[in-house]
Amino acid sequence: MIQTIILKQRPVGKPTLSDFEFIKEDTDLNIEKGEILLEATYISVDPYLRGRMSDAKSYVAPFELGKPITSGVIAKVIASKNDKFTEGDFVSGMMDWKTQQISKGEGLLKVDKDRAPLSAYLGILGMTGLTAYCGLTQIGKPKAGETLVVSGAAGAVGSVVGQIGKILGLYVVGIAGTDEKVEMLTSKFGFDHAINYNTTDDMKAALRTACPDGVDVYFDNVGGTISDAVLYNINKFARMVICGAISVYNNTEAPKSVSVQPFLVKNSALMQGFIVSNYMDKFPEAMKHLSGWLAEGKLTYSETVVEGFANTTQAFLDLFDGKNKGKMIVKA
Template sequence: MKTIQLNSRPVGIPKLSDFKFVSEEQEKIADGEMLLKASYISVDPYLRGRMMEGKSYIEPFELNKAISSGMIAEVMESKLNGFSKGDFVSGMLAWKEVQVSNGEGLLKVDAQKAALSSYLGVLGMTGLTAYFGLLEIGKPKAGETVVVSGAAGAVGGIVGQIAKLKGCRVVGIAGSDEKVNQLVSEFGFDAAINYNTSENMTQAIAEACPNGVDVYFDNVGGEISDGVMMNVNRFARIIVCGAISMYNATSVPMGPRVQPILIKNSVLMQGFIVSNYMEKFGEAIPQLAKWLQEGKLTSTETIVKGFENTPQAFIDLFEGKNKGKMIVKI
């Protein structure tokens, strides 16, 4: 079986040489274990942070050890109660074609109720991140203006749709005219901005948000977020979910000092990780599934085929080559 390991810690944008493929003998299972075959692998921007050394909310990946992320796997053989051959499971697993697991942290998923890939997207951590970040921190009210950066990405598209369900005016920010058109035509956003063709983001946001910004769901950071900050209303809520514009920076970028804006407008600015709300997952997943079944949520995925293409799919995230959730199908 093949395993994908971290070969070197990336400097700037990751390169294929930062990863290496290693062939290993297939392990045997013991009592209380099961043998899993990878079906789908989730590649996400946050993995870039785990490739760096240093203290964070989760341990960094080790060099010459397998990388891990959200995965869907099929049970090939089981000596573990509650799991049978042919079952599908979801959870954090190593980037291995085949692996042994004791079932810790894994949940069975039903391919009859939803596409397996959706358990990595709208019905998985992606959907939960959008749901809790927006509703628990943003607390949107009908009639308010919600701005989403990285809006055509996995989390951003779901955030905007949930905000629309809550009666808000929603403005998305993305990196191409194709993505901007998709946000409006497919996801129901009220307006969208192409940051690559907007010379002045502060002005572009002001024009798209004539009543100012009440809630900002930030997936990007950098100059885009600087422009949003100049348009926030009193008592605005800023949800800091990601900062993809800075993940590959080789030095600390300098930007506006936001404290005067926060003070002047009594703005709440809060970062989060989805596991903060783990005890509430049981209430969120049925709601997301209900919206999906009712056609109130549209899920977009970019599927890359082949285990060997997993590193390239991850790198492509930083060039904006994905629409919605980026997933590798094995």
């Protein structure tokens, strides 16, 4: 039995389960020369997938209606007629949300389950870690002694950004949505200070207290009013790294935010958005540092692992309610 999750209709506002459809096929997949048969092991669910569900211009084409959702997947090779892959290999790459599928192996990378847990290749040793490292180092250009603020800090990317900031000698402040996550940021990930935005009435004042020397680097995963508050606390020559804006992804109207231009002009500040593929030439450097820091115990990570392929769409929806700690992954 092969199960597939397709996009049934384009979401309006926050996605719901009815926007997706499960298809079950009682069939066997037969491979030909040069092909491999893959069985999903772990599936990555990420906020950016919401953008691909809308029929709007973006940095990547939208998902097609009636076609499978795709994301990062770790899969096991269960049959091979491709000389580059052997039965039993585990591979990582962009794949359909299917329990089984056929591939020619293009764009797939072998991963070593003995070097790190397989799920880590979707997180700290995958797109998550690469996004954190490249965004912070290439745009944030941090210098020891500076102050780094991270929004969405208990999420997959944010928690890694903060840790890298500490390794590089920064004072790090994280923003998250529960007391439990705030405690985790300081106790597990080594942030110097953390703020619960849900129990804070005045974010501008809270940031002013948490960052007595102002904000030099802001790694933005959420957008919205939290990021507005950071603008009031930036220093001259501050760098703002725009990685995501989960707080506004489901808006049906244009958000009302403060005008950023006066803050940028007054502080000679930089605000730059990015996607991780902009920095593919930096991936070897990033992987060298990330794997080294992980082996040395300087980096750690959290995962929220949801059991069962059938729960993939619910796991995706739970991202928008902040139910994940670190990387959200489905164990198929």
